[in-house]
Amino acid sequence: MIKIDLLHKLKEKKNLQLSYEQLKIVNNIDGPALTLATAGSGKTTTICCRVGNLVTRKITKPERILVLSFSNASVNDIRKRFESLFTSIIHLNEMKKIKFSTIHSFANSALRYYFNKMDNIPSIIDEKEQNSLISQIFYEINKRRPRPSEKKEILSLISYININKIKNNINISSYNLISSFGLIYKRYEQIKREQNKIDFTDMLFMCYTLLKEYKPLQNTFENKYDYILVDEAQDMSLIQYEIIKLMTSKHENLMLVADDDQSIYGFRGSNPEILKTFLSDYKNAETMYLSKNYRCTKTIVNVAKQFIEKNPNRFKKDIKPYNNKESELIIKHFKEEKNQNMFIANEIKRKYSNELQDTAILFRDSLSAIQLIYYLNKYDIPFYCNISEIKFFRHFIKNDIMAVILLAYDRTNIESLYEIYNKINLPFKDKDIKKVFDQKYKTEDTFRAFERLNAYYNKEQKNAMKNLEYQLNELSKLNPNEAIDYFLNNMNYKDYLANLSNKSGYANSIYARYIDLMRFLTKNEPSIRTFLYKIGNLQINVKNSKENKNKQAVTLSTLHSAKGLEFKNTFIISANKNIIPSIPSLTQSKNPQYNALDEERRLMYVGLTRAKENLYILSYKQPSRYITELKDIINNIKNN
Numbered sequence: 001m002i003k004i005d006l007l008h009k010l011k012e013k014k015n016l017q018l019s020y021e022q023l024k025i026v027n028n029i030d031g032p033a034l035t036l037a038t039a040g041s042g043k044t045t046t047i048c049c050r051v052g053n054l055v056t057r058k059i060t061k062p063e064r065i066l067v068l069s070f071s072n073a074s075v076n077d078i079r080k081r082f083e084s085l086f087t088s089i090i091h092l093n094e095m096k097k098i099k100f101s102t103i104h105s106f107a108n109s110a111l112r113y114y115f116n117k118m119d120n121i122p123s124i125i126d127e128k129e130q131n132s133l134i135s136q137i138f139y140e141i142n143k144r145r146p147r148p149s150e151k152k153e154i155l156s157l158i159s160y161i162n163i164n165k166i167k168n169n170i171n172i173s174s175y176n177l178i179s180s181f182g183l184i185y186k187r188y189e190q191i192k193r194e195q196n197k198i199d200f201t202d203m204l205f206m207c208y209t210l211l212k213e214y215k216p217l218q219n220t221f222e223n224k225y226d227y228i229l230v231d232e233a234q235d236m237s238l239i240q241y242e243i244i245k246l247m248t249s250k251h252e253n254l255m256l257v258a259d260d261d262q263s264i265y266g267f268r269g270s271n272p273e274i275l276k277t278f279l280s281d282y283k284n285a286e287t288m289y290l291s292k293n294y295r296c297t298k299t300i301v302n303v304a305k306q307f308i309e310k311n312p313n314r315f316k317k318d319i320k321p322y323n324n325k326e327s328e329l330i331i332k333h334f335k336e337e338k339n340q341n342m343f344i345a346n347e348i349k350r351k352y353s354n355e356l357q358d359t360a361i362l363f364r365d366s367l368s369a370i371q372l373i374y375y376l377n378k379y380d381i382p383f384y385c386n387i388s389e390i391k392f393f394r395h396f397i398k399n400d401i402m403a404v405i406l407l408a409y410d411r412t413n414i415e416s417l418y419e420i421y422n423k424i425n426l427p428f429k430d431k432d433i434k435k436v437f438d439q440k441y442k443t444e445d446t447f448r449a450f451e452r453l454n455a456y457y458n459k460e461q462k463n464a465m466k467n468l469e470y471q472l473n474e475l476s477k478l479n480p481n482e483a484i485d486y487f488l489n490n491m492n493y494k495d496y497l498a499n500l501s502n503k504s505g506y507a508n509s510i511y512a513r514y515i516d517l518m519r520f521l522t523k524n525e526p527s528i529r530t531f532l533y534k535i536g537n538l539q540i541n542v543k544n545s546k547e548n549k550n551k552q553a554v555t556l557s558t559l560h561s562a563k564g565l566e567f568k569n570t571f572i573i574s575a576n577k578n579i580i581p582s583i584p585s586l587t588q589s590k591n592p593q594y595n596a597l598d599e600e601r602r603l604m605y606v607g608l609t610r611a612k613e614n615l616y617i618l619s620y621k622q623p624s625r626y627i628t629e630l631k632d633i634i635n636n637i638k639n640n
């Protein structure tokens, strides 16, 4: 049993009184166990206390305890929480010995241990390198660059196939795969082999194979740790589970802590079904529950509970509020995005200017952040943007519009012509433009360079260039905002996007959001110079906002990155049709492993349960189907 003394210290020094449910988990020391928890129920807190119990009772040495999770952010969070709970209770030197790690970093260390004395250690390709390798292969095979959604799908399928090599019976031929996927997959595997490289999935697979087939390695790691705890176990993939199992086969002191309702990484191979596999593998495993939500008000818990219960195939578990306080849950619809964002800025100024650090604005995709950032700047509201990359800044639609405007203002800019020539029906081949590109003088007018180098092979090309020069002349008389419409309507760009959408099945409404945003950003900008300045400024703002971490600033985050965080005031914004659930989830992923639509609901649930007290759900134009559902839930609760 946990020492009474420790319980007192936690209560007195840390103001933490463990519940009966939490105590049961803290005291459950030996053997396999599964804790099924709900959001805000103190999973992380309880794991920390269980580790603290093992150390203070000297059940094992701190270095023989391994706490695993699935992302660096989550590992850092547990480590920090542990330090904050046990500083002045456990000596710092002892604390430092406890191993908190991601499963990937653990697998990496097992491989390094194995390959220690060999020369031929495979090097690991990180996600960035893997992305560019896939783009390169896709280009080789399809003679065009992949769209981001295609790339995501390919990466997800590669990972799905390689993770499931473990099952031996995987058959993807029955699925409707992205065209040329088979060739891409083969080439990708071949390049890795030739260059002695492995990706993160291979790393896990290799670690699993070595632990399974090379007994001394398994013994080393089995003997290294006496207790293994896995946080966020709903994010586990099959291969990760098998690795963990091999490391605990001797003592079976393995505790998984999971909330299947917060499983949001299906596209990366995580699968909450594995929790069922665990229960059938370990028949003696004890199942425990954390059902009380300590974070949110009763209002939020009850609404979130009914919302997530609409998902089929969940583990049955209770979700109860600890905090019996009622709070207002505000659902608001706006005509336009700008009305939504001005409302947020005003509301923060009016009510939360002293609680900026305890306020978050969450969105499904980073495209929703751009206009918001513009308004936060305008209202002088400091923010911290925790997204690694806002894709808008390198999106092709933004780049195409910029290219045509730049070319209209500066005819020497052949790079811009190169960017857009095949999207505006110019009857040239890549090599024709490349020839002028390579031989043109830097300050020479692009059209004159075509004439000088005799780069027209036929009349059609000559006329097309003449027409383009005329169009650019017209476009240069317009301000950037008017230029967008000219580009769309008079230069075929609208048709180009419609065709692209038809061919790829990628919804035109997603392109329309980019166009709308470009219209917004160019509004009232008198010249290309002021417009470029505005975009550059936004980019710098996002970059500089990283310095506002842990300062008095509002947090901006995607729903995915908000997992594990909590805020007194939370705005979930752009809860629109086609944004959440997202269009790709509605058309269903080709990855057979997970149901994307169920995962969208879980994502929304993660968002709802970040709010401690004040929760806003905002939409504009057409609201998401979730808005109607949430309103019905609220009405039902009120009427009962």
Ligand SMILES: Nc1ncnc2c1ncn2[C@@H]1O[C@H](COP(=O)(O)OP(=O)(O)OP(=O)(O)O)[C@@H](O)[C@H]1O
Residues within 6 Å of the ligand: 016, 017, 018, 019, 022, 037, 038, 039, 040, 041, 042, 043, 044, 045, 046, 259, 262, 294, 295, 563, 564, 565, 566, 609
């Ligand atoms: N016994 C308790 N008494 C009071 N507050 C508690 C207790 N246990 C946890 N909490 C508080 O509840 C909140 C949620 O805890 P924690 O973040 O550990 O939950 P979680 O289950 O990991 O959350 P999630 O999975 O939703 O991110 C924290 O503010 C924590 O301090």
